[in-house]
Amino acid sequence: MAGENLKDRISYLGPEASFTHLAAVRIFPESTLVPFATIPECIEAVAEGRVDYAVVPIENALEGSVSLTVDYLFHEAQLYVTAEVLSPIGQHFLVHPENAEAESFEAIYSHPQALAQSHKFLFYTYRNTPLEQYSSTSAAAKMVSELPERPIAAIGNEFAAHKYGLTILHRDIHDFHFNHTRFFVLSKTNHKLEIAGHENEIKTTLMISPPKDDRSGVLHQILSVFAWRQLNLSKIESRPLKTGLGDYFFIVDVLEDENATMMRGALEELAAIGCEVKTLGSYYMYKNS
Numbered sequence: 001m002a003g004e005n006l007k008d009r010i011s012y013l014g015p016e017a018s019f020t021h022l023a024a025v026r027i028f029p030e031s032t033l034v035p036f037a038t039i040p041e042c043i044e045a046v047a048e049g050r051v052d053y054a055v056v057p058i059e060n061a062l063e064g065s066v067s068l069t070v071d072y073l074f075h076e077a078q079l080y081v082t083a084e085v086l087s088p089i090g091q092h093f094l095v096h097p098e099n100a101e102a103e104s105f106e107a108i109y110s111h112p113q114a115l116a117q118s119h120k121f122l123f124y125t126y127r128n129t130p131l132e133q134y135s136s137t138s139a140a141a142k143m144v145s146e147l148p149e150r151p152i153a154a155i156g157n158e159f160a161a162h163k164y165g166l167t168i169l170h171r172d173i174h175d176f177h178f179n180h181t182r183f184f185v186l187s188k189t190n191h192k193l194e195i196a197g198h199e200n201e202i203k204t205t206l207m208i209s210p211p212k213d214d215r216s217g218v219l220h221q222i223l224s225v226f227a228w229r230q231l232n233l234s235k236i237e238s239r240p241l242k243t244g245l246g247d248y249f250f251i252v253d254v255l256e257d258e259n260a261t262m263m264r265g266a267l268e269e270l271a272a273i274g275c276e277v278k279t280l281g282s283y284y285m286y287k288n289s
Ligand SMILES: O=C(O)C(=O)C[C@]1(C(=O)O)C=C[C@@H](O)C=C1
Pocket: 013, 017, 018, 019, 020, 021, 057, 060, 066, 089, 111, 113, 114, 135, 136, 137, 138, 181
């Protein structure tokens, strides 16, 4: 399926000016974007057909996988990745203009990922200020804008500062310069979103559960399936199956289309060695500036 439909409805972690919102606008500039308070609600909305696509964070360069998204995709939903968005992430320290001269702050609010990405700055600059988790960076920014009487701060992006009329007291407070997040664009149907400006490389995400007989060398066996076919992996990660200690599944990103001959052979061979494979489909990557 090519292009976006103007009538499409898209769920994202709101409110406006979250990082997920910016990623959603990159792919769906003209569609109806519907904010939700949590990632599971965004995923549920697409699984139940209330929206056509969900845009959700999947991995951050500093903090690793967003386990909530990974686990929902494995355990709860049968959805497909239709595109990936790679966004640079700049975290800023935002305050109400009336509190721009405050000597200290009562608390600092943000999404747990943003607090974690700014850990060093917060430790060295605001060691004694409580850090409070909030549903998203933009929800924290909105809340700070609504409570000028409280000396509180939020961590979020520049768009949130503009949207909610906040002052950027400290700019670029994320701990490492190369801060990027990958977002998935999820749908109930397996297809690729093809709009202008995608990278050439195609990627397929597989979730592989190893055979249950606990044989030795099974990870080696799984990797060999890809290795001798010269199928390049850009990521491999394990997550708990939640069936017992030591039980894991593997998330593998392969730089090939799932319909390519070598990939079809790899999927057959994985089944033959007793693996269960959940494919999330093949998709292109879009960079956000
Ligand atoms: O809180 C937001 O603004 C989000 O869109 C969520 C989220 C995440 O869950 O990783 C997205 C990107 C950034 O890494 C920080 C937070």
